Every structure is written in C-alpha cells, then in structure tokens.
Amino acid sequence: MLKKLFFVCTFSLISFSLLAQETVITLWKTVPNQKETNEQEIVKIGNIKSISNVQVPSFEVFIAPKNISTKKAVLILPGGGYGNLAFDHEGTNFAKWLNTLGISAFVLKYRLPKSKSIIKPHLAPLQDVQRAIKLIRFNAEKWNIHKNKIGVLGFSAGGHLAATLGTHYDYKSYENQDNIDNLSAKPNFMALIYPVISMKDAITHQGSKFNLLGKNPSKEIVHFYSNELQVNNKVPPTFILHTTDDNIVPIENSLFFFQALKKNNVLTEMHIYPKGGHGFAFGKNNPHLKNWIALLDKWLKNQ
Structure with a gap:
C-alpha cells in the first residue's frame, strides 16, 4: 500500500512538474494598434x-x-499565410522537440492582419514578434536562458515574419509601454523553413501578400516587407530550408534571400531538397525529408 501511495505521489509530482513548464504569457498590458470590437478568436481542431x-x-x-x-531559446512562428496559425503542426510540436535538445521554446500566437480589430493590419505581426523577443530577453534569468542566445524559427508566412524581424528588429513599430521595451528585439539567430520572403509579385505567395498588405499596397510598403531587399551585415546568422518542387511558396524566395545574405557576409546555411512540396513540418512520412531536422539540430548546436 505504501509503495502504491509513493508511486501515485511521485507520478503526481512529475506530472505537475511537466505541466508547470507550460505556461501562456500575454504580450501586452494594452495591445497597441487595436480597437475594441466584438470579434472572437477562432480555434479549429482537426488534423x-x-x-x-x-x-x-x-x-x-x-x-x-x-x-x-x-x-x-527559440521563438517559434507558425505559418498559415497570415490568415491562420498552424499552431501545433508548426508550433508546439517543435517546441517539445527543441526541449529534448535542451533548448527552451516559445510558440507565438501573433495577431493576423485580416482581423477587423487591427488599425494598421501589416504592423500587428511585427509588433507582436518584437515584443515577444523582448519579453523572453527580459525573463531570461528566470527561465534559465542566456539573453544573447535567443533565436527565431519560422515556417512559411511565419518564416516571412521571422525574416522581417531579422531585418527590421530595430524598426520602432510601437511606442514603449514599459522597461521591457528598452531591450533589443534582435534575434541572435534565425531558421527559416519553406519561408515566404518577398512581397514582389514575381515570387511572393499571393495569399500571404494579400492578407498582410491588402489589395493595392504601395510600392513603399511592398519594398519594406520584401526582406531580400532589407538585408545588411547586421542580420543574424541564418538557416534556410526549402524544396525545389514547392508550388505554394516558390523556392526563389529562399534563393534571393540567400544571395542577399551572402552579399552582406551574413553567416548562412541553406539546404534545398528536390522533392517535398510545402508545409511538411517534420516530414516524417517523406523519405526525402524525414532527416532534415538533424541538419537543424546540428546547426543550432553551433549557434
């Protein structure tokens, strides 16, 4: 009986310890660039x-x-064309995997520009990702993280947001709310998986562009969010992965970004697979892709 009680107590403590590691942190005291509406968040559970x-x-x-x-630490940005977030597929599943590597992870639920509550739609995702990096950096000691070892991992449109952070980390997208906002929003490294990079019509993902910038964006705003045009030598070290047969987000997004990084002497590693399409996440069921995370693991070890 005592052994059974000991087992139950031990199991409960272990379960509590594991659960205690997962917490939801809101980003803002007052959400900037947002007006009050009757809109509600929508969560759909399927595959x-x-x-x-x-x-x-x-x-x-x-x-x-x-x-x-x-x-x-890694801040994870799920994709979804700036219309939704593939929150487990390209988010929490990867957070759990990173934990097995000894890396803490944070999965960002960022605002999507189609919401009627947002005043300037294109700014909201950038505001949220900048604030998230600052919050992680502010709490680094509490979460047993080194403040200069915080990276970002983005998938598809989340890759665009990651690249936007990597090129526009010092853009003042909102007014400071507290001391947290005095910290840098620059990631120390970034990994981009089948990313949208450009807003130029020839290579962009049109759905992401429309959702982020609207129907008739100005040349200036298209240029600002075409991240291959925003690279300088201060962009953090970058890992890029794409497939040649991606018919959703053309591989030229990654190729042009790689060329810009190389031109500016940014440490960059890129992997191109011949097959695999788009949105494959871990790619476990694809013989061409199932080992790609080993490449990311090795790269992360060197950051």
Missing part, C-alpha cells in the same frame, strides 16, 4: 490545430529541463 482571428497575442512557454539545458 492540425488552427487558430485565427487572434485578439489577445501571447506565447506558450516550454522550458528545457535544467539537467540538459543549453540556455538557448
């Missing part, structure tokens, strides 16, 4: 957990176990 119409931006916290911690 993929999809979130749209985000009203309260936040991130889920997954802290790596102390005994294997590298003190590195």
